Amino acid sequence: MEVWLLILGMALITFAIRYSLFAFPDLRFPPLVRQGLHYVPTAVLSAIVLPGMLIPDGQQWAFNSENAYLLAGVVTIAIAALTRHLLATIGGGLLVFFALRALLGQLPV
Template sequence: MDGKVLAVIIGMMLVTYIPRMLPLAILSRINISKGVLNWLSYVPVAVLSALLAPELLIRDGQLSFNLANTYLLAALPCFLVGAYSKSIFLTVVTGMGMMVLLNRL
């Protein structure tokens, strides 16, 4: 293997590992208040919502709340299954099944 390729691989490894390891190493030694921990528990939901909302609601640059928006139609049962079952597996299977069903209709 060429030395440059190995250097790039090692560099990419460090750039990926260090931002994940440093906060863990630093924050594991600090007592974080319950309020901050409670606030941090909402971060994954907020990030997921920010990623999903444009994909589900926008078609061709405009808001799409109609029956032609199969992504939104498939997401609705997924939200219900996820809320009641708390199972990622069941939610993903529901989404896949709904997309297959809607695309066949």
């Protein structure tokens, strides 16, 4: 039940944001807010990516050569910087990640 309430809440929030400016065709945001919006994706996603690489289980720092999330993450960042292509980044990143996990003997097979 709680999960359904969460889903409904997320749906309402998401729709309200998407509908915001379609609902009020004359609405304009102040320049400061518009400026701030440009940094939202970068700030939020970076704040998820770095901890995901360095603290993969959400508890312990894993700054070591056994951490495939960290190693593959660095390679993925390099691929993204060089190709600037989303699919190439995801495909290449996943390939490197699973290759590393296999080499490190971390796959459940």
